[in-house]
Amino acid sequence: SAVISQKPSRDICQRGTSLTIQCQVDSQVTMMFWYRQQPGQSLTLIATANQGSEATYESGFVIDKFPISRPNLTFSTLTVSNMSPEDSSIYLCSVEGVSSSYNEQFFGPGTRLTVL
Amino acid sequence: AQRVTQPEKLLSVFKGAPVELKCNYSYSGSPELFWYVQYSRQRLQLLLRHISRESIKGFTADLNKGETSFHLKKPFAQEEDSAMYYCALRHGSARQLTFGSGTQLTVLP
Numbered sequence: 001s002a003v004i005s006q007k008p009s010r011d012i013c014q015r016g017t018s019l020t021i022q023c024q025v026d027s028q029v030t031m032m033f034w035y036r037q038q039p040g041q042s043l044t045l046i047a048t049a050n051q052g053s054e055a056t057y058e059s060g061f062v063i064d065k066f067p068i069s070r071p072n073l074t075f076s077t078l079t080v081s082n083m084s085p086e087d088s089s090i091y092l093c094s095v096e097g098v099s100s101s102y103n104e105q106f107f108g109p110g111t112r113l114t115v116l
Numbered sequence: 117a118q119r120v121t122q123p124e125k126l127l128s129v130f131k132g133a134p135v136e137l138k139c140n141y142s143y144s145g146s147p148e149l150f151w152y153v154q155y156s157r158q159r160l161q162l163l164l165r166h167i168s169r170e171s172i173k174g175f176t177a178d179l180n181k182g183e184t185s186f187h188l189k190k191p192f193a194q195e196e197d198s199a200m201y202y203c204a205l206r207h208g209s210a211r212q213l214t215f216g217s218g219t220q221l222t223v224l225p
Contacts, residue, residue: 031211042202043160043215092160096211105213107160 002027002097004108012114013083020079021111023093028073031096034066037110038089046091049076083115118143118207122216129193130224137188137219139177139203148206149179149186150213155199163188163201173197193223 003026013019023032032049046066047055055068070076080087093108119142129135141147149166164172166179166186177188186203203216 033212042217043213045212045214048212103211104162104165106162109159 001104002029002095002106004093004095004106006091006093006108006111008111009109010112010114012116014116015084017083018079018081019083019113020077021091021093021113023076023078023108025074025095027097029095029097030073032070032076033094033096033105034068034076034078035092035094036089037092043092046078049078080113083113085115087113088115089113118147118205118214120203120205120214120216122201122203122219124219125217126220126222128222128224131195132192135190135193135197135221135223137201137203137221139186139188139216141184141186141203141205143184143205143207145207149177150204150206151175151177151186151188152202152204152215153199154202160202193221195223195225197221198223 005024007022011019034046035043036046037043045058046061047057047068049055049068049070051070051073065081067079090110090112092110094105096103096105121140123138151163152160153163154160164170175188175190177186179186200218200220202218204213206213
């Protein structure tokens, strides 16, 4: 299994500012993902964080708004840029690991972001 | 494109009653289906996966390709089963998951 920590756990930010969320894993992992969960909604994949290359973004998400870094196999950051109230969400980091001989996705505790 | 549908946003049952959480998917290939659970104040965690055909905490789910369903069932619900349940699909060579909208299960005493 993989243990994931995220910082900060929550934040309240002003419109127009940016916030960087950190994701740390206790073991080296190949696949790392960032999801968003808007209030009352399900999880939506933002991007796959690739080590050593640019992240792969899903439709509707762009690098200018959500720049991602992946400097090594245990760490990634997601920045929410030029925030608006619509960015208020829980942001989740997840990684793929092996459990009971199967690939499994493990999730971090999430970062609860409120934009005023 | 792949899609996961959970028609019930909220579901309440009494303790000891059977429970079924519905999940339907659309995907043209052979999907991998999962159920994830999020208990109050805890992180999202895997409950079970269809390929292992296991029973976890009394829950089972059978993949029905004809009906494109992967319903989660438990014959006797317990109060500690109260949680948010998400059905998820992994498709083809992609490693990321597509989630349903979730069902909040409440088991009443």
